[in-house]
Amino acid sequence: MRKNLIRLAFLAVALTLVVAACAPATTQAPTQPPAPAATQPPAPTQPPADTEAPPPAEPFVFGMLLVGPYNDNGWSQAHYEAGLYVEEKLGAKMIYLDKVNPADRAGTTPDQLAEELVAQGAKLVIFNSDDMKDASTTFAKNHPDVFVIMASGDQVWKDGKVYEEIPNLINIMGRMEYGKMIGGCAAALSTQTGKIGYLGPLINDETRRLAASAYLGAKHCWEQAGNDPAALEFKVTWIGFWFHIPGFTTDPVDVSKDFYSTGFDVVISGIDNPVNLSEAQKYTAEGTPSLGIAYDYVAACDAAPDVCLGVPYFNWGPDYVKAIKSAQDGTWQSQFIWSGPDWADINNHDTSMIGFVKGNALSDEASAALDNFIAELAGGLNLWTGPINLQDGTPYLADGEVATDQQVWYLPQLLEGMEGLSASE
Amino acid sequence: MIRDRLGNLLYQLAALLLSFGVVSLILISVDASPWEAFRNMFAGSFGSLRKFAEVLVAFVPLLLVTAGLLVTFSAGLWNIGVEGQVVLGAIATTWVYRFFLDSNLPPALIIALAILGGMIGGALWGSLAGLLKVFGGVNEIFGGLGLNFVATALTIYLIFGPWKRPGVASMSGTVPFPDEFSLPLVENLRISPWALGIALVGIVIVYFLLQGTYFGLRLKAVGKNFRAAYLLGIPTWQYSMYSFLICGALAGAAGAMQVAAVYHRLIPSISSGYGYLGLLVAMLINYQALWAVPVALFFAALNIGSIQLPILMKLDSSLSGVLQGVLVLFVLLASGMQQKFARRS
Numbered sequence: 001m002r003k004n005l006i007r008l009a010f011l012a013v014a015l016t017l018v019v020a021a022c023a024p025a026t027t028q029a030p031t032q033p034p035a036p037a038a039t040q041p042p043a044p045t046q047p048p049a050d051t052e053a054p055p056p057a058e059p060f061v062f063g064m065l066l067v068g069p070y071n072d073n074g075w076s077q078a079h080y081e082a083g084l085y086v087e088e089k090l091g092a093k094m095i096y097l098d099k100v101n102p103a104d105r106a107g108t109t110p111d112q113l114a115e116e117l118v119a120q121g122a123k124l125v126i127f128n129s130d131d132m133k134d135a136s137t138t139f140a141k142n143h144p145d146v147f148v149i150m151a152s153g154d155q156v157w158k159d160g161k162v163y164e165e166i167p168n169l170i171n172i173m174g175r176m177e178y179g180k181m182i183g184g185c186a187a188a189l190s191t192q193t194g195k196i197g198y199l200g201p202l203i204n205d206e207t208r209r210l211a212a213s214a215y216l217g218a219k220h221c222w223e224q225a226g227n228d229p230a231a232l233e234f235k236v237t238w239i240g241f242w243f244h245i246p247g248f249t250t251d252p253v254d255v256s257k258d259f260y261s262t263g264f265d266v267v268i269s270g271i272d273n274p275v276n277l278s279e280a281q282k283y284t285a286e287g288t289p290s291l292g293i294a295y296d297y298v299a300a301c302d303a304a305p306d307v308c309l310g311v312p313y314f315n316w317g318p319d320y321v322k323a324i325k326s327a328q329d330g331t332w333q334s335q336f337i338w339s340g341p342d343w344a345d346i347n348n349h350d351t352s353m354i355g356f357v358k359g360n361a362l363s364d365e366a367s368a369a370l371d372n373f374i375a376e377l378a379g380g381l382n383l384w385t386g387p388i389n390l391q392d393g394t395p396y397l398a399d400g401e402v403a404t405d406q407q408v409w410y411l412p413q414l415l416e417g418m419e420g421l422s423a424s425e
Numbered sequence: 426m427i428r429d430r431l432g433n434l435l436y437q438l439a440a441l442l443l444s445f446g447v448v449s450l451i452l453i454s455v456d457a458s459p460w461e462a463f464r465n466m467f468a469g470s471f472g473s474l475r476k477f478a479e480v481l482v483a484f485v486p487l488l489l490v491t492a493g494l495l496v497t498f499s500a501g502l503w504n505i506g507v508e509g510q511v512v513l514g515a516i517a518t519t520w521v522y523r524f525f526l527d528s529n530l531p532p533a534l535i536i537a538l539a540i541l542g543g544m545i546g547g548a549l550w551g552s553l554a555g556l557l558k559v560f561g562g563v564n565e566i567f568g569g570l571g572l573n574f575v576a577t578a579l580t581i582y583l584i585f586g587p588w589k590r591p592g593v594a595s596m597s598g599t600v601p602f603p604d605e606f607s608l609p610l611v612e613n614l615r616i617s618p619w620a621l622g623i624a625l626v627g628i629v630i631v632y633f634l635l636q637g638t639y640f641g642l643r644l645k646a647v648g649k650n651f652r653a654a655y656l657l658g659i660p661t662w663q664y665s666m667y668s669f670l671i672c673g674a675l676a677g678a679a680g681a682m683q684v685a686a687v688y689h690r691l692i693p694s695i696s697s698g699y700g701y702l703g704l705l706v707a708m709l710i711n712y713q714a715l716w717a718v719p720v721a722l723f724f725a726a727l728n729i730g731s732i733q734l735p736i737l738m739k740l741d742s743s744l745s746g747v748l749q750g751v752l753v754l755f756v757l758l759a760s761g762m763q764q765k766f767a768r769r770s
Contacts, residue, residue: 102694103693109615119475120736131596142613204595240596
């Protein structure tokens with residue numbers, strides 16, 4: 001008797017579940033994509049402002065592969081919102097896949113995932129991470145009819161070290177060197193201890209030159225303020241990837257703690273999300289005044305506004321619009337694009353690739369000094385001017401020598417005066 | 426007997442329905458349509474030749490791992506260390522490739538040596554878990570788990586250390602091998618018929634080993650009752666070791682396939698979790714080698730099909746993992762209940 005009851009109950013549960021599973025199918029539409037900003041594109045009603053060709057009947061579909069979560073408050077979110085900007089400006093439609101990295105999507109390759117986006121109608125695919133460089137090359141060669149934008153790479157830079165002719169591929173990167181210099185300057189103007197920490201991702205050309213840029217900015221403003229050059233300490237600690245992957249990388253939270261607990265009162269984030277800010281907030285609350293500089297995404301300071309000195313950020317939108325428009329109207333040209341700030345207004349969302357938003361923690365005095373520094377940069381100040389030595393003392397730029405684009409892009413080591421590894425061991 | 430089988434099937438079917446039901450509830454709770462989700466997953470795995478080829482790419486290592494686990498399961502061993510054995514297979518394969526990078530040997534020979542190397546690497550790593558179990562008295566579950574961590578650490582060390590790309594250490598792995606080191610792929614697809622063949626040969630060998638040989642019989646005797654087998658004169662600890670070696674070799678072959686046919690280099694998560702997934706498959710099919718092929722294919726299809734969820738519905742792909750896990754739980758539960766009823770009636 002009892003076993004029959006159990007069996008009956010079991011069946012009843014099963015039946016309920018199955019019925020529940022099937023019932024709403026007819027009424028439910030697929031969930032809407034999350035829309036963090038109020039910028040959802042009413043594509044048909046808003047014709048692009050200045051197109052020569054008549055607007056296409058079907059929206060142009062472009063795909064995007066994001067290395068981190070689309071809402072990471074950093075690198076990937078900056079790309080995602082640039083995608084929304086493209087939707088708005090061109091009436092195009094974005095499909096995307098986030099968390100495209102070896103840990104989150106084990107068993108897949110980025111070129112395979114790009115094909116999934118193409119299968120959903122994408123005519124152009126954006127690969128947003130250096131980590132997908134090989135895969136973007138493979139994909140572009142296997143799909144000559146699909147346009148490819150590889151952000152942060154240099155495969156089609158004619159003057160680069162790894163140039164390859166790939167007609168359907170464009171490289172886009174921002175001259176974040178300027179943003180990092182501004183960030184470094186803000187750090188130097190705000191530190192009480194003279195010790196600045198740099199939370200580095202993995203070690204490569206890009207991360208070396210950006211850490212070095214932050215150092216150059218910090219050194220410049222530190223000395224301009226009349227401090228003893230020898231009293232500035234600048235230390236880089238690398239975690240091993242663009243963000244924390246448990247079991248694979250060092251935890252950036254631990255690295256931030258190490259910095260803040262050993263007298264480094266400003267930590268500059270070089271990784272894809274601003275975890276240093278929340279640690280700064282905790283340490284400040286516990287009585288150790290600690291500050292941070294975020295990275296990548298315009299609103300990254302919102303994570304902890306009161307300890308944030310500011311954020312140098314990428315604004316990919318305008319360059320993506322240009323490239324995607326060229327794919328639409330047939331003027332596409334494979335090229336390497338390395339865009340700087342629009343010095344007329346570095347925070348102009350429609351023109352400037354690189355911007356800097358000041359945080360609440362920046363004092364009025366420091367803010368004024370920082371504005372001066374930005375004006376100097378706009379006026380032509382170039383901190384990549386010799387004499388500069390590499391970390392091991394090798395001369396890098398002679399007195400008065402200005403670094404070429406290649407010298408900056410392929411910086412072989414950190415600079416003299418910086419602590420931290422120049423190459424992975 | 427036939428009634429037994431029919432009852433068995435009914436229980437399994439109920440378990441399958443229940444697990445889909447649970448996942449449906451999860452979907453409904455986040456305002457997503459279960460029908461839509463399952464439909465997208467199905468279309469994402471069988472909707473086109475290219476998609477089906479991707480399913481086969483995942484199927485190959487999964488089937489090899491499952492084949493290996495059938496052997497250790499038969500010997501009564503929970504070889505959790507299979508994940509690490511896949512990793513070591515991949516590391517050994519990469520090592521052989523690197524060794525012959527500048528040689529003039531025919532590529533086909535190098536590929537064969539690399540795969541063989543992977544099998545040896547996996548077998549040796551498996552034998553470590555075996556030695557710990559047989560001579561150290563360390564339960565293979567704990568020994569295996571520990572060795573898995575060591576295997577991952579070793580991969581990371583190699584990728585960020587001795588085998589790093591010139592000047593750059595990257596999560597995207599070591600420098601890709603030249604094209605001629607790849608197992609031949611079907612044109613325009615990513616699946617290698619050779620890899621598929623090797624996986625199928627693997628499961629067939631295991632099937633006959635377990636069903637048709639004296640070795641298989643003795644292995645099962647050890648698994649069913651270690652002490653009785655010992656008293657009957659079976660060299661029990663040797664049989665335990667053999668099973669670890671065979672499972673390790675098959676897992677190593679899975680790792681070799683990941684390097685030789687899929688990634689063409691060593692990457693941090695080279696095993697892609699196929700070891701753990703294989704454990705689920707092996708539990709689900711309950712020692713029956715015949716079922717390995719359809720169930721592994723089903724699991725591979727779930728893995729590949731779930732990629733559609735974030736693209737089309739903004740849902741997380743890990744839903745497939747939830748379905749796989751829940752399915753195993755319900756099948757175990759169903760078989761437990763079935764035994765309970767069978768005993769009472």
